[in-house]
Amino acid sequence: MLDRVLRFFISFFMAIAGGALLSLASPVLTAFISTEVLKADMGIFKLTFAGMVCLLFGAVLGGAIGFALSSYLIRQLKRFSVWVEIQLSKMPIHDVIAGAVGLFIGLIIANLLGYAFSRIPIVGEYIPVIFSIVFGYLGIHVTIKKRKELVGLFDFIPKFMREIARDRSRLQSEGQSASASSSESSGAGYKLLDTSVIIDGRIADICETGFIEGTLLIPVFVLEELQHIADSSDSLKRTRGRRGLDILQRIRKGTRVQVKISNTDFDDIAEVDSKLVRLGQQVGGKIITNDFNLNKVAQLRGVEVLNINELSNAVKPVVIPGETMRVSVVKSGKEPGQGVAYLDDGTMIVIENGHRYMNEIIDVEVTSALQTAAGRMIFAKPKQ
Secondary structure, three states, X not given: OHHHHHHHHHHXXXXXXXXXXXXXXXXXXXXXXXXXXXXXXXXXXXXXXXXXXHHHHXXXXXXXXXXXXHHHHHHHXXXXXXXXXXXXXXXXXXXXXHHHHHHHHHHHHHHHHHHHHOOOOOOOOOHHHHHHHHHHHHHHHHHHHOHHHHHHHOXXXXXXXXXXXXXXXXXXXXXXXXXXXXXXXHOOOEEEEOHHHXXXXXXXXXXXXXXXXXXXXXXXXXXXXXXXXXXXXXXXXXXXXXXXXXXXXXXXXXXXXXXXXXXXXXXXXXXXXXXXXXXXXXXXXXXXXXXXXXXXXXXXXXXXXXXXXXXXXXXXXXOOOOOEEEEEEEEEOOOOOOEEEEOOOOXXXXXXXXXXXXXXXXXXXXXXXXXXXXXXXXXXXXXX
């Protein structure tokens, strides 16, 4: 199909060329004809009968020659295209791009100069073509040879753009740090409270000390869980739920920390802890809890956690083995003969052979201590 299209265009252009060439010979043929048999008016051109004959004969002759030579010309054109493709495949891509840019610049210069010389009589029509060939070749040759120098000459542009981008990123980072500092100073950082830490009650004491900054965000699903616990038929759960509501009221009225209720809920999530982690991801806040499992899950999902138990363990006095303390044995331990006592902060003390001192106040000597994120446990024995 492509060969047929090319053969048609070659024959067509050869017909035009043949007609144009033989029409130039019409004055010679007109000299042999004394009378103008036919004169056709075509605008500003007037063709005699001889001119019409020459034009038609030249077109037919040129078309026939073009059709006869089309196969040879098509083969040569294919060879040339293959040669160009091979040469381009050997050239690096940056040389191809540089050559294309050079050709574009050369043709622009040739067009400008050719227009200036096109008014010269006789040769003026051919000068733009010559200029296009010469300057196109020079553009390709110069840009490929001087590619590195040209890149170095215009290298200041990307450097300038990089400096602008660097300055812009620095300004943005400064603006973000300034906004972050202003938001922190104005208390815009969110701290999310879960149900267990509200019922625990120690968060109210921490808020009163002023160690909590920002805004305490209470999700609506946490309030609903507290209300559900407070309305439970189990007296113990009901007491814990009402204690949590009282703690929230104490934080809102008795401390300087701002408390905000969030109406955001996630109907596609059933667990309250999962909803709390999702909300922490959305608002970019920190979760305050004393739930060990929630602590691990939130950290795995990229949400920062403030564990009340870790804070309590951090501020507890360090117990050294050999230290003596006075405690009251209140119950038996899991192992035979063990007794259990508690400090004022709730730390459990396991006393070896302490069962026989049940409901008595004795002096014990610390043997070891175990401290984890879930709490601290002290092992001791009665002092001899």
